[in-house]
Amino acid sequence: MEWEVVIGLEIHAQLATKSKIFSGAATAYGAEANTQACAVDLGLPGVLPVFNEEALRMAVKFGLAIDAEIGHRSVFDRKNYFYPDLPKGYQTTQLHHPIVGKGHIEIELEDGSTRIINVTRAHLEEDAGKSVHEGFNGMTGIDLNRAGTPLIEIVSEPEMRNAKEAAAYFRKMHSIVTYLGICDGDLSQGSMRCDCNVSLRPKGQQEFGTRTEIKNVNSFRNVERAIEAEIERQMDILEDGGKIVQETRLYDADKNETRAMRSKEVANDYRYFPCPDLLPVIIDDEYVNNVRATLPELPTSKRERFVNDHGLSPVDAAVLASDRDLAHYFETAAKLVNDYKLAANWVQGDVSAALNRLEVSINELPVSAQQLGRILSLIKDNTLNNGGAKEVFTAMADGKGDDSLECIDTLVDSMGLKQVSDSGAIEAIVDQVLTDNPKLVEGYLATPEDKRAKAIGPFIGLTRKAAKGVNPQVVMDVLKKKLSELG
Amino acid sequence: MALDQQQVRDIADLARLQLDDNQITEYQKNLSNILDLVDQLSAVDTSAVEPLAHPLDAVQRLRADEVSESNQREHFQQCAPQTENGYYLVPRVVE
Numbered sequence: 001m002e003w004e005v006v007i008g009l010e011i012h013a014q015l016a017t018k019s020k021i022f023s024g025a026a027t028a029y030g031a032e033a034n035t036q037a038c039a040v041d042l043g044l045p046g047v048l049p050v051f052n053e054e055a056l057r058m059a060v061k062f063g064l065a066i067d068a069e070i071g072h073r074s075v076f077d078r079k080n081y082f083y084p085d086l087p088k089g090y091q092t093t094q095l096h097h098p099i100v101g102k103g104h105i106e107i108e109l110e111d112g113s114t115r116i117i118n119v120t121r122a123h124l125e126e127d128a129g130k131s132v133h134e135g136f137n138g139m140t141g142i143d144l145n146r147a148g149t150p151l152i153e154i155v156s157e158p159e160m161r162n163a164k165e166a167a168a169y170f171r172k173m174h175s176i177v178t179y180l181g182i183c184d185g186d187l188s189q190g191s192m193r194c195d196c197n198v199s200l201r202p203k204g205q206q207e208f209g210t211r212t213e214i215k216n217v218n219s220f221r222n223v224e225r226a227i228e229a230e231i232e233r234q235m236d237i238l239e240d241g242g243k244i245v246q247e248t249r250l251y252d253a254d255k256n257e258t259r260a261m262r263s264k265e266v267a268n269d270y271r272y273f274p275c276p277d278l279l280p281v282i283i284d285d286e287y288v289n290n291v292r293a294t295l296p297e298l299p300t301s302k303r304e305r306f307v308n309d310h311g312l313s314p315v316d317a318a319v320l321a322s323d324r325d326l327a328h329y330f331e332t333a334a335k336l337v338n339d340y341k342l343a344a345n346w347v348q349g350d351v352s353a354a355l356n357r358l359e360v361s362i363n364e365l366p367v368s369a370q371q372l373g374r375i376l377s378l379i380k381d382n383t384l385n386n387g388g389a390k391e392v393f394t395a396m397a398d399g400k401g402d403d404s405l406e407c408i409d410t411l412v413d414s415m416g417l418k419q420v421s422d423s424g425a426i427e428a429i430v431d432q433v434l435t436d437n438p439k440l441v442e443g444y445l446a447t448p449e450d451k452r453a454k455a456i457g458p459f460i461g462l463t464r465k466a467a468k469g470v471n472p473q474v475v476m477d478v479l480k481k482k483l484s485e486l487g
Numbered sequence: 488m489a490l491d492q493q494q495v496r497d498i499a500d501l502a503r504l505q506l507d508d509n510q511i512t513e514y515q516k517n518l519s520n521i522l523d524l525v526d527q528l529s530a531v532d533t534s535a536v537e538p539l540a541h542p543l544d545a546v547q548r549l550r551a552d553e554v555s556e557s558n559q560r561e562h563f564q565q566c567a568p569q570t571e572n573g574y575y576l577v578p579r580v581v582e
């Protein structure tokens with residue numbers, strides 16, 4: 001039977017506020033256990049939550065970025081369950097009146113095509129603490145530093161049809177929240193986590209099949225792999241005539257399989273009710289418009305601008321626009337050299353290679369965007385050829401240079417990379433090469449006319465070796481002229 | 488609306504309450520009475536009434552995003568049954 005895959009994602013993104021959503025404790029990552037857990041976070045009796053205005057502003061910003069309806073009146077609810085890392089016995093979240101309503105984003109697929117994916121809603125809630133099961137002599141250690149960190153939970157419509165689309169959606173959301181500066185996007189620290197709802201149905205069938213939920217997947221690659229593994233598992237069961245059990249599963253990246261997490265005898269009953277400690281949050285149009293005025297250019301508009309105004313291919317544009325800092329670097333250099341395509345090739349080629357090799361982020365690269373712009377300008381005005389430019393760039397990436405633009409000129413001089421375009425000077429070098437290599441010249445002259453284009457190669461190599469930075473086009477012209485004079 | 492005994496057991500379980508059979512019967516009666524009262528309230532037509540969040544129509548106040556709490560771990564952990572290396576210890580939880 002042919003099956004259709006149905007995927008919906010719930011993404012939790014930690015908001016980059018300084019303090020918690022309902023208390024004045026710090027949210028900084030990596031602090032010693034429980035040093036950032038105050039009386040409110042601990043759920044001690046007699047405390048009251050006070051809502052962090054920055055968390056509200058960030059959520060509204062997100063809503064506007066995905067063209068969503070903003071809830072002018074949103075309400076906090078209590079979701080009740082017992083777990084040691086949730087000391088209050090409930091999570092404060094939003095059930096019926098979320099801050100962000102229906103919206104949508106555009107995802108980019110590998111072939112450069114795009115698709116709209118609708119977002120059902122996004123709501124504010126608090127994160128729980130962390131449980132550590134190892135190292136406490138059979139007990140569990142609880143660290144409540146994370147408890148009360150503001151989260152925005154973004155719920156998609158079940159509109160994705162394969163694992164690649166789901167990964168593209170997660171990537172795009174990552175790109176949007178980091179562009180907005182509302183989440184640091186650090187997946188390795190759990191700043192963004194993804195729950196994947198997966199089900200299968202016979203192609204053509206309207207109603208959804210039974211779904212499972214893969215909890216807490218924390219990388220783009222694992223979203224794709226976990227969903228693929230789960231699709232395969234479900235398909236095997238269904239093909240054998242079995243039934244899918246609705247359950248929560250975990251992805252084991254080492255074994256590349258999902259396994260059931262917990263089966264509850266009693267169905268989850270969170271007994272939601274409006275939080276009596278928090279009043280409805282009311283915002284007006286003026287507030288929303290003020291936030292709207294602070295929106296930066298977002299990845300989709302940037303990508304379209306790169307394609308429409310600067311002639312980049314959709315795939316190149318999508319890659320460059322996906323990361324805010326990379327896009328900024330690229331565009332700064334591109335503007336300086338006034339050549340977006342040249343800059344795009346460099347950023348995706350040598351710059352990306354250097355980032356991988358040095359294992360640094362774009363902001364830590366020793367070659368600044370201004371410096372790259374300068375190097376590329378030197379290619380444009382024929383001071384450097386492409387090879388010479390690569391050598392300067394690599395030298396600077398490896399730390400030979402400083403923050404100045406002048407250091408580029410110094411390096412070009414000291415490395416002897418300045419391109420020689422003066423044909424008189426090149427003629428002298430070529431003459432020397434021809435004199436020094438009589439056997440090669442003999443061989444060349446013995447080569448039939450139609451094979452000479454290839455036979456000229458060694459001379460070019462020798463000339464460029466003799467003088468780095470010679471303009472290859474001029475070398476070619478001079479060599480052809482000189483050799484034809486010889487016969 | 489009358490609750491059956493199993494529903495009372497489920498509710499007790501969710502609330503982590505241990506009840507014996509006598510108490511189950513007692514809670515079954517009491518909780519059912521409360522639900523009957525709610526049923527009476529539900530009978531009133533409230534379709535034209537705005538839900539009331541606060542008697543004075545107050546709305547949520549906001550707090551500036553500033554760190555105002557300092558580390559008081561030692562103080563808070565004095566009332567914890569067991570701690571180690573700054574962690575609160577609880578009976579092992581395995582997922």
